[in-house]
Amino acid sequence: MSYNPKEIEKKWQERWESAGLYKDYSRAKKFYALDMFPYPSGAGLHVGHPKGYIATDVVSRFKMLQGYSVLHPMGWDAFGLPAENYAIKNKVHPSVATEKNIATFKKQLEAFGFTYDWDREIDTTDPAYYKWTQWIFLKMFEKGLAYESNEPVNWCPSCKTVLSNEDLENGLCERCGTQVVQKRLRQWVLRMTDYAERLLADLDSPEINWEESIKEQQRNWIGRSEGTQFKMSVATNGGSTSIMEVEPPTLAEGNYIEFYTTRLDTVFGMTYAVVAPEHPILEKLKSQITNYKEVEDYLIASQNKTILERTELQKEKTGVKLEGIEVVNPFNNEAVPLFVADYVLGGYGTGAVMAVPAHDERDFEFAKKYDLPIVQSIAPLLLETQGNAAVREGLDFDRRKTVVVIVKHWFENKYFCLDWQKFGWKSFVIGGVEDGEMNEDAAIREVKEETGYQDIKSITKIGGNVHNCFFAAHKGLNRYADTECYLVELGSDQFIEPDFEEVKNHIGVWIEEEKLGDYLSIDLHKKYHSIFSGGESAYVEDGVLVNSGVYTDLKSAEAREKMTVWLEENRLGQKKVNFKMRDWIFSRQRYWGEPIPIVHCEKCGAVGVPEEQLPVRLPEVENYEPTGTGESPLATIADWVNTTCPKCGGPAKRETNTMPQWAGSSWYYLRYIDPKNDERLIDQQLEKDWMPVDLYVGGAEHATRHLLYARFWHKFLFDLGVVTTSEPFKKLMHVGLILAQDGRKMSKRWNNVINPDEVIEQFGADSMRLYEMFMGPFSQSIAWSTNGVVGTRKFLEKVWKLQTKVNNQYSTDNKKIQTLLHKTIKKVTGDIENFRFNTAISQLMILVNAFEKEYAKSATTKAHMRKEDYEKLLLILSPFAPHIAEELWQQLGHEQSIFLEKWPVAENQYLKDEEIEMVVQVNGKVRERLIVAIDVTEDEVKETALESEKVKVFTEGKEIKKVIFVPEKLINIVI
């Protein structure tokens, strides 16, 4: 009988389902395997969708065989725009199309033979389900986590709805690619930022075992920063230092602006300050801003910019100076100009920043454009740790002001360097600045003294102030040098022989410019001394404070601490943590979503619908078309909208916005555990039994939306006492895409979509399952290859044919085969646990090839396979190819399903080979391979190896310096 997958697959799918094979939830050990449930689109599945489902199915069957009760459910995330758009076009209720699509999806999935328990099927559009979605919202409303807001929000003019920050892709609507505009609309918002700290911190908790890349994406998205929020008073009279002599400054009541910075240590370098166009101060101080017309024009212009224009293009920065007002730096009482500029974001921090062009790239750019002063307040701190100049421990530092002078030849492109031969280092001309001496004078003096050249044509300061710690070998002490750098050009060869004392430690050498880099390490000079020269860039790293009053010489971190303390003491500011993540804009102006269970009463305001009245059902409607006015289509149904206030009984109107698509998926994994419960969201005991989800598999594109939202809701439910774990998903694996054969994404547009039904029709579900797991590392995107399926089909054919070789009567105990079999059991077990399905399958292929060679193709017709060996092969193959494994299992005479058996265990006694191939290397190169007993001694191998002709060629007449012996692996002869 030949292998006919079409026949056996259908047969077993029916038998498994009718026997309820997967529904034994009584075992002591439990395992919850979860897939991200699909949106049932009209297009049906393509071959990429099932990849993750196959993986969870492999793990589910594997865990069943290991004696677990496995919960492996499936459902539908069915609210969403495509169904609604289809409804608008075809004038049918979205639920009709949804129902049809679900049927198609289900049929397609069933062909794979998955272990889903369809009794637990979930549909987010089912009122019995969304009742609880609404219930969670109500609880949030009760706890003050759901609130109404009138802030400007992202509006997609094409989808005619509001979008959350998470729904944007580079400022465009993630769904339709339309440019989003800012619109002021009343919205329901969830206070997700209240959970930001926990959402971030718990990423590192042992309850989460996720791929680093996804955790990192969430960390980026949450975007925590620690800084200082402080007040600067507004001076309206063009205030200057002389007037503001009070220390600490007193703040006129209400006449100040709050600023946020993470770099308070740079505050003495502040040369201006900026507020965002949305900042309320502009309206408040309107009368004092003498150029308000100009400011107003700017505000209008920036309001008309899209998000894309304002942020993504990183256009040249623009801004307008607010004439007539200034702000006062509390640390030195200096007044600096205040600008409005849209490179400062209104929604983050306080919407106002201090600007330190010397130490912030954006401020630097702006300062260059508007010709604002650039003042250094941080000096880089260099610490020599390597070579002869490395700082010596235990020695005190001798602090000096020094200059580094780069001396250029009078006509050649060469520079003067010093070779400190005795101490083994090289440098430019360096020297100390004497008391009362100007740095520039010191530089000129050093050039004359040390080089002997007298004709100084020009001298230019390059870069800023740099602090440098090193060991000064010629003085025998650690030096802390406060350095500035000068470039000196010589005018001629005018020369006076230098004093011997000046030059006894070094000799001078002219080095060509292009060879300078090889001669001495100029990287540091380049990196640090040129910081402010020619205006290339700002120095944004930490360092040592300079020009900073009493804080001068402190290191950045310490300065931030002390300066913040000073602000606190004077009630001018405090530490502040900010997050990039915003609250979740939770309402949509569309039809096909969960109604928000709120009633608006003129007297009582927004009132929650009483729990016993849930669910608030979606009403029938004539027209699904969004209105575009910011009202949902529900607003037109007077019968539904007009209701009574649950609190006072007076007239009230229902909330007409609906929830976003992400609502239903934020908690669905809980409902699978207890899908039919009318009383509670989930039974408490069942929740304890099954949560958290042991394995969650899905696409990486959900890293910052679904996975963040679900964690947020879960933590809320945890605080509510509904769940007992603080994190929902223990292990998360992300599934790599399957690309089309041409390497592009599968899409109708390219006409390169592979339909799984056809693949199953041609090769069978087992071949397809096997191929998708064999393609490569699970998380990686890989192109589909139909030829690859041919390969896995051939492999299954081999397995099928092997059944004819089972015969215990004639079988012999074959040590080699036993070893390979047990090694394979061990590898497959470990690989499934670690999601390395591709190598598990390759090992299965190796085993089957060996069986085939040993039994099917053996010259002796009496070579037969032991039944128990074949059974073990079927068992470890069964999670990947369940139908063929079950069929062969029962053909062997078993009456019970293979999935009620026990997973085989690799026995140690079989895992070691008796003989191994030992590699003989000469100087690390392989020259010979010897078959030796596994416990062979070094001396035995050495003797045999040295007698080998192949080895002799290389060792003859040479002295053997050393022999390295690695038991069971190799011997290396070093000559």
Place this chain on the structure above:
RNA sequence: GCCUUGGUGGCGGAAUUGGUAUACGCGCUAGUCUUAGGAACUAGUUCUCGCAAGGGAUUGGGAGUUCGAGUCUCCCCCAAGGCACCA
């Protein structure tokens, strides 16, 4: 620009702690069978020199540590994904 993950044959990709690089599969080449095409089977297949025996090179590039480096250290290049004026 920043973060994350990667870079190994014609292709997808293997390679415990540093210890035989290229497992397994696809493709390709030759042969057997076949009216033919295909399928199946057998043998070969990293590159290179060589009739062969055999030699040499090789894991993005360069340096280093080591008896020995795909694996460890430093520098650089490239690709994919994420974030992006967050002060």
